[in-house]
Amino acid sequence: MARDLPCDPVRNVARDATGRPARLSLLWLQSGGCGGCSMSLLNADSPDLFAALDLGRIDVLAHPSLSEASGEDYHALIARILSGQQPLDILCVEGAILRGPNGTGRFHLQPGTGKPVMQLVAELAACAGHVIAIGSCTAYGGVSAAGDNVTEACGLAFEGAEPGGLLGPGFRSHSGLPAINIAGCPTHPGWIVETLVQLGDGTFSASDLDTYGRPRFYADHLVHHGCTRNEFYEYKASAKEPGQLGCLMEHLGCIGTQVHGDCNMRAWNGEGSCIRGGYPCIGCTEPTFGERDAPYLETPKRGGIPVGLPTDMPKAWFVALASLAKAATPERLRKNALAERIAVPPGQASGKASGKPK
Known part of the structure; x- marks a missing residue:
């Protein structure tokens, strides 16, 4: 853009000891x-x-x-x-x-x-x-x-x-x-x-x-970082309907593993984020926001595999890890993923595992 406007010359304003404007x-x-x-x-x-x-x-x-x-x-x-x-x-x-x-x-x-x-x-x-x-x-x-x-x-x-x-x-x-x-x-x-x-x-x-x-x-962060549903994501225990507690990536359109932002680490108004409120990340910080090819609450798939995979993860790795994770999903997560409230709480650790004296 042109720089020959009257405002261009060096300004005579008060400066601090470092030479920067005081205000x-x-x-x-x-x-x-x-x-x-x-x-x-x-x-x-x-x-x-x-x-x-x-x-x-x-x-x-x-x-x-x-x-x-x-x-x-x-x-x-x-x-x-x-x-x-x-x-x-x-x-x-x-x-x-x-x-x-x-x-x-x-x-x-x-x-x-x-x-x-x-x-x-x-x-x-x-x-x-x-x-x-x-x-x-x-x-x-x-x-x-x-x-x-x-x-x-x-x-x-x-x-x-x-x-x-x-x-x-x-x-x-x-x-x-x-x-x-x-x-x-x-x-x-x-x-x-x-x-x-x-x-x-x-x-x-x-x-x-x-x-x-x-x-x-x-x-430099992904929305996935700090997500409160990360345990469900790790085991691919997925929600199928809005309001359920499971991971929103597999079926409900969440692209938080690809989107840049610290939304789940720096909560909104002290405690909120889209995902914490039950809504998938739709990529609002990305240059392509608004040009999505599928409905926001739908995960596009090819051969049953989500088209949008986590950043920097090859498809073969994702498929292999997802298969292993689903095979190892604890029953607690499997049931809670499809529930609207915690159906099965975590089990209590034994005295030995928790570090308590016998």
Whole structure:
């Protein structure tokens, strides 16, 4: 993107002893989406959103759910940013970029100006120290780009799994980083606040991003890690109907063994996740989210074997291990997998096995 806007020159702002800005400014822009990532963010805890912003030394210039100013005040803020009068350290964009019809962007206009939001995003991105895509729609197009994509929705720097999007694959913010893709639908509030705190602390670098621009502190994990149904998975004791306790991979469409995220290790709102709530992982952090070839509650199979196998596991290994596991399934797990509540509790360990004295 062009870098010759008035906001481009080095900014005269107060700096700390390390040379970094003493406080960072953040602008949150809503594009084509449902607003669910903002709703998720407002539920942040340990720390909560405002504690995290203070910890990261971040001041919010505007946010659609948090700001009192609107109308003329908002437009004046945007004008100050684009003219270089107001520094913009962090630009957060929530929602897909709507380029239709025919690349004009007129499906989504900024209220009060008639300017396409995609043009505004591009101009602000050229000013920003860091650019963050909040949620899978902004990162890759997500649900907004699924199907026929009549709105011509895309991500900031990706279209699905392919580099591109609004800003193009070569985009770099003033920090030298590409767009940071905090993917999820919605994204976990902890992923957002942790990223913001690291940016505020000056400890986030390009090596902290994976191939698809996701922060590695959560994307280097699989949803399978920490799953509360892992014992059922190990023995291939599978649920057949929603509400049953068994593993959801074999019959009910769960792809948590292939999807990147620490959802089951970093519980939502202190205790929840999709799988803990009885729903299979549908891959909302992945660039291909929204383009699945089968219903979400159905596991596609060939010859009785799930098409989507665990990451890095050859099919022959999976078949062999699954056969052995099913042969060794304890009766307790076999019965509990098809139950809605624990039908058979674990047996009591003997005194010797539990380490108790005779």
